[in-house]
Amino acid sequence: MTPPVPSHAPSHAPASAAPLADPRAGAAVKAADRAHVFHSWSAQELIDPLAVAGAEGAYFWDYEGNRYLDFTSGLVFTNIGYQHPTVVAAIQEQAARLTTFAPAFALDVRSEAARLIAARTPGDLDKIFFTNGGADAVEHALRMARLHTGRPKVLSAYRSYHGGTTTAINVTGDPRRWASDSGTAGVVHFWTPFLYRSPFYASTEAEECARALEHLEATIAFEGPETVAAVILETVPGTAGIMMPPPGYLAGVREICDRHGIVFVLDEVMAGFGRTGEWFAADHFDVVPDLLTFAKGVNSGYVPLGGVAISAAIAETFATRPYPGGLTYSGHPLACAAAVATLRVMEDEKVVEHAAHIGATVLGPGLRDLAERHPSVGEVRGTGVFWALDLVRDRETREPLVPYNATGEANAPMAAFAAACKRNGLWPFVNMNRTHAVPACNVTEAEAKEGLAALDVALGVADEYTVQRRAAGGER
Missing domain, CATH: 3.40.640.10 (Type I PLP-dependent aspartate aminotransferase-like (Major domain))
Incomplete structure (x- = not known):
């Protein structure tokens, strides 16, 4: 059912019913993509783009029936969400x-x-x-x-x-x-x-x-x-x-x-x-x-x-x-x-005011709470609906969770974190050793809290890499 819209939130809210699965259509989309689309910033044979069936508000879904809360806003551009009527x-x-x-x-x-x-x-x-x-x-x-x-x-x-x-x-x-x-x-x-x-x-x-x-x-x-x-x-x-x-x-x-x-x-x-x-x-x-x-x-x-x-x-x-x-x-x-x-x-719809409100009352406090409970979070920074978590191996030394511009096995901790987000219905913005919380500016309180809950689970995965390092090198 559709999440309740708080009185201060913009009126446009997405329908949140699970989409119908159509794997055969999804396979055709992926086959055509593989045959003809050249993707930016990518080694073409090493990527596996998700086939997207549709999107509305703060969510999108694939042909398998999986629905994701988009904490990337596309590439930080869908400021009023997808398909605003x-x-x-x-x-x-x-x-x-x-x-x-x-x-x-x-x-x-x-x-x-x-x-x-x-x-x-x-x-x-x-x-x-x-x-x-x-x-x-x-x-x-x-x-x-x-x-x-x-x-x-x-x-x-x-x-x-x-x-x-x-x-x-x-x-x-x-x-x-x-x-x-x-x-x-x-x-x-x-x-x-x-x-x-x-x-x-x-x-x-x-x-x-x-x-x-x-x-x-x-x-x-x-x-x-x-x-x-x-x-x-x-x-x-x-x-x-x-x-x-x-x-x-x-x-x-x-x-x-x-x-x-x-x-x-x-x-x-x-x-x-x-x-x-x-x-x-x-x-x-x-x-x-x-x-x-x-x-x-x-x-x-x-x-x-x-x-x-x-x-x-x-x-x-x-x-x-x-x-x-x-x-x-x-x-x-x-x-x-x-x-x-x-x-x-x-x-x-007072979207700008709403973005400030969500940042001050939901995202900012919620992300800082995650930082207190997860040793992999070194710093929280941001404002409005523009936030970053700096993920680290060690809070004292501030060593990043992965090296600068890491690829392959060196990037495994961030890859594991991102996979955990997706398993819990959150599409994350991940860059180097950071994850960014950048949902639509008109994201509802309920949606923002849903995203925070998924981050909470995924940060538990990131914590394992911090804990493993400490176990290998001795507790500080």
């Missing part, structure tokens, strides 16, 4: 009226999507350049910064992910960059604050913040401030581990950029549109970037859409000088219709 209807209506049209024309739905986004962005970010997703949003933001400043270099964090296209993958900090890093892309990486695994030997948040800002200042000095076009940061790094920046850090970066004439770019592709309990994560820190990239939650991923929100000063650069960039599907009508409907749903 209002957004589905808006896409259908737009398809019947005007399915597609070239980007050089003014369209009502494109203009309205831009207006609604600009109404929510911080400061004077009132011009919207539409892209097809987050990676090309980063590409264009950095192109704008370089053209605006006339400078070649971009500084970005090691603990970051910005996309898979050429510029975006080079500014990415995580190992997905390595295979495509040419070393000639004008990108310089630096360390950002992360007290739990501090590169600055800090013991307090204040020390970590001050030393991280000193490090950035020194990096810029040694690179030559007059060569640096932009500093790009994820406001709250997502895939890299959901590390909340300490108080004053982003404001400090803003001040450094202003002093050196550097464009400050915030990547809100994952953190934006309610994920952190604010419309944009920048709202937590009272900071306004020069450029802000977005995608994912802008329309819950229903039709591919991303973009760059542009400050008045940078927009003025291209007032009489053509901007040398564009996309065939920039501001696609179906994507924009989905965005308009999504943003109105989020407003009408």
